[in-house]
Amino acid sequence: MIRVGILGYGNLGKGIECAVKNNPDMELKAVFTRRNPADVKILTEGVSVYHVDEAISKKDEIDVLILCGGSATDLPEQTKEYAKYFTVVDSFDTHARIPEHFANVDKSAKEGGNIAVISCGWDPGMFSLNRLYANAILPGGNDYTFWGKGVSQGHSDAIRRVEGVKNGKQYTIPVEAALNAVRNGENPELTTRQKHIRECFVVAEEGADKARIEAEIKNMPNYFADYDTTVHFITEEELQRDHAGIPHGGFVFRTGKTGWNGENSHVIEYSLKLDSNPEFTASVIAAYARAAVKMQKEGMSGCKTVFDIAPAYLTHLSGEEIRAHLL
Amino acid sequence: MIRVGILGYGNLGKGIECAVKNNPDMELKAVFTRRNPADVKILTEGVSVYHVDEAISKKDEIDVLILCGGSATDLPEQTKEYAKYFTVVDSFDTHARIPEHFANVDKSAKEGGNIAVISCGWDPGMFSLNRLYANAILPGGNDYTFWGKGVSQGHSDAIRRVEGVKNGKQYTIPVEAALNAVRNGENPELTTRQKHIRECFVVAEEGADKARIEAEIKNMPNYFADYDTTVHFITEEELQRDHAGIPHGGFVFRTGKTGWNGENSHVIEYSLKLDSNPEFTASVIAAYARAAVKMQKEGMSGCKTVFDIAPAYLTHLSGEEIRAHLL
Numbered sequence: 001m002i003r004v005g006i007l008g009y010g011n012l013g014k015g016i017e018c019a020v021k022n023n024p025d026m027e028l029k030a031v032f033t034r035r036n037p038a039d040v041k042i043l044t045e046g047v048s049v050y051h052v053d054e055a056i057s058k059k060d061e062i063d064v065l066i067l068c069g070g071s072a073t074d075l076p077e078q079t080k081e082y083a084k085y086f087t088v089v090d091s092f093d094t095h096a097r098i099p100e101h102f103a104n105v106d107k108s109a110k111e112g113g114n115i116a117v118i119s120c121g122w123d124p125g126m127f128s129l130n131r132l133y134a135n136a137i138l139p140g141g142n143d144y145t146f147w148g149k150g151v152s153q154g155h156s157d158a159i160r161r162v163e164g165v166k167n168g169k170q171y172t173i174p175v176e177a178a179l180n181a182v183r184n185g186e187n188p189e190l191t192t193r194q195k196h197i198r199e200c201f202v203v204a205e206e207g208a209d210k211a212r213i214e215a216e217i218k219n220m221p222n223y224f225a226d227y228d229t230t231v232h233f234i235t236e237e238e239l240q241r242d243h244a245g246i247p248h249g250g251f252v253f254r255t256g257k258t259g260w261n262g263e264n265s266h267v268i269e270y271s272l273k274l275d276s277n278p279e280f281t282a283s284v285i286a287a288y289a290r291a292a293v294k295m296q297k298e299g300m301s302g303c304k305t306v307f308d309i310a311p312a313y314l315t316h317l318s319g320e321e322i323r324a325h326l327l
Numbered sequence: 328m329i330r331v332g333i334l335g336y337g338n339l340g341k342g343i344e345c346a347v348k349n350n351p352d353m354e355l356k357a358v359f360t361r362r363n364p365a366d367v368k369i370l371t372e373g374v375s376v377y378h379v380d381e382a383i384s385k386k387d388e389i390d391v392l393i394l395c396g397g398s399a400t401d402l403p404e405q406t407k408e409y410a411k412y413f414t415v416v417d418s419f420d421t422h423a424r425i426p427e428h429f430a431n432v433d434k435s436a437k438e439g440g441n442i443a444v445i446s447c448g449w450d451p452g453m454f455s456l457n458r459l460y461a462n463a464i465l466p467g468g469n470d471y472t473f474w475g476k477g478v479s480q481g482h483s484d485a486i487r488r489v490e491g492v493k494n495g496k497q498y499t500i501p502v503e504a505a506l507n508a509v510r511n512g513e514n515p516e517l518t519t520r521q522k523h524i525r526e527c528f529v530v531a532e533e534g535a536d537k538a539r540i541e542a543e544i545k546n547m548p549n550y551f552a553d554y555d556t557t558v559h560f561i562t563e564e565e566l567q568r569d570h571a572g573i574p575h576g577g578f579v580f581r582t583g584k585t586g587w588n589g590e591n592s593h594v595i596e597y598s599l600k601l602d603s604n605p606e607f608t609a610s611v612i613a614a615y616a617r618a619a620v621k622m623q624k625e626g627m628s629g630c631k632t633v634f635d636i637a638p639a640y641l642t643h644l645s646g647e648e649i650r651a652h653l654l
Binding site: 015017018019021022023024043095098099102119124126128129130131132133135136137138139140183185258259260263264265266267268269270271272273274275276279280282283284287290305306307308309310311312314315319320322323324326327 | 342344345346348349350351370422425426429446451453455456457458459460462463464465466467510512585586587591592593594595596597598599600601602603606607609610611613614617632633634635636637638639641642646647649650651653654
């Protein structure tokens with residue numbers, strides 16, 4: 001059994017807890033939190049919640065520690081710190097800071113003789129993998145990534161910061177015509193506006209000026225101004241009833257040509273349709289947590305991304321079994 | 328530069344030659360054939376064609392030898408023989424014999440200090456990878472593989488063996504309703520007939536009994552009897568004009584649930600739409616040939632499948648570059 005620790009018990013941490021339950025070779029050993037442990041109720045019976053300060057003292061009881069903090073401030077500190085003591089996995093997704101994060105974590109993980117998998121999930125993660133495989137297969141081609149239909153936390157937060165907005169949720173939706181053009185091998189050049197639309201469900205405060213709110217959202221630079229945005233005003237009850245989920249997904253395409261004179265075209269498409277973004281991310285992380293433990297036991301150490309990990313490490317099945325049933 | 332040799336110059340061998348041209352870090356060094364080398368004209372200027380008996384004597388000039396023979400009789404002998412002398416890649420696809428092939432090739436490759444990648448292409452190959460990744464992520468789920476729209480060589484051959492048939496081509500086509508049911512997460516139980524239809528284009532000999540030919544095709548056990556099959560009679564000219572290509576493709580799905588009580592559903596879909604089956608297969612093989620050479624240079628040896636190879640080995644880009652641009 002792979003003994004799993006979770007550090008940080010938000011949506012992702014809860015998702016990891018569920019993924020551990022769904023993987024028969026894993027067991028949850030401990031949850032660590034910065035809150036008062038007595039205030040954190042988890043789903044798994046018989047497992048203790050500890051204050052984060054106790055984590056390092058539990059290192060011999062845990063095979064892999066999943067770091068479920070945020071990329072902005074938590075993970076840059078946590079992953080490099082805990083990789084000294086644990087085999088760890090994080091979902092760091094601040095793209096520009098990956099080189100720095102990789103270098104810091106690599107140093108700690110090597111120091112500790114541990115494996116540290118960073119930037120794990122679906123994007124970065126499974127989408128990255130598909131970009132890499134498809135680029136290696138079709139060297140002279142075009143890449144397209146579309147996101148959605150799904151909830152963007154950042155854009156939902158941006159809506160909620162508008163004056164007069166009580167609550168809100170934003171869906172990112174790929175433009176069907178753009179998807180089809182790519183799928184048909186037309187290799188379109190697509191602007192930001194041509195790729196995605198943004199749909200907002202907004203609960204206004206009583207007496208607020210809805211026309212102003214709508215205009216303010218639609219013209220918000222970076223977040224909405226470059227997109228076709230629709231704004232629907234609904235009640236708090238409707239928001240809770242119809243928009244409580246955290247679905248997401250998307251599409252990764254690569255198109256390219258082969259042949260002596262590029263006479264044949266090919267389209268590679270990978271897509272995800274997810275009811276729960278954090279639970280799917282957690283499911284990917286659980287598979288890579290297994291890989292990390294196996295690699296560490298083989299004597300490897302250092303920082304790894306999905307690019308560095310042979311697929312066979314992800315499964316609990318043997319080489320013979322996967323060759324017989326999945327090849 | 329990775330120096331590539333090709334053994335066997337049919338559709339796949341020609342595809343490898345084109346893939347080498349399209350990969351800037353590869354060069355073709357030699358083609359080996361069982362035919363009279365003087366009769367084999369290749370596309371690359373300045374590269375020699377040798378009789379297969381000369382292959383082993385050229386081993387120091389070649390970094391990786393791509394074995395382009397058939398799975399029935401060629402590869403079971405060739406891969407285990409040449410893996411003693413070369414890093415090799417094959418596209419062995421006789422599923423039931425993979426364990427035996429793997430064991431034989433592994434022994435030779437270890438003996439020779441070489442890497443031997445077997446069963447490389449898109450199925451087995453990229454489809455297998457997607458099955459493995461998706462199974463690791465969603466442990467309690469359902470797998471679906473659909474093939475097509477594409478030309479099945481085996482079924483086209485079967486048509487041509489029917490008395491009175493001069494020429495013919497068969498397309499395997501996934502049933503749209505089945506694809507959509509899977510894509511919508513309905514987890515259907517599908518019979519053979521519900522998954523694929525078979526469309527045949529047949530050139531009859533003059534005076535042949537078309538009704539008998541059609542009935543004979545439609546009732547052919549294993550090949551057609553379990554499918555809804557349509558038969559179109561066309562002229563040889565129409566066949567050459569409209570059906571000269573070798574397109575193929577298909578879809579790999581995994582659907583599964585996450586959450587404490589399986590309350591959230593997810594659909595993972597991978598699909599290929601290929602103008603040329605052999606050229607795309609060759610493009611996958613070229614990427615794995617690069618991987619094999621890199622792994623051999625790092626001191627690894629033995630038989631590998633796509634499951635055993637970390638994605639980063641497939642590309643000529645550095646770890647820093649792929650983390651910066653593809654992660």
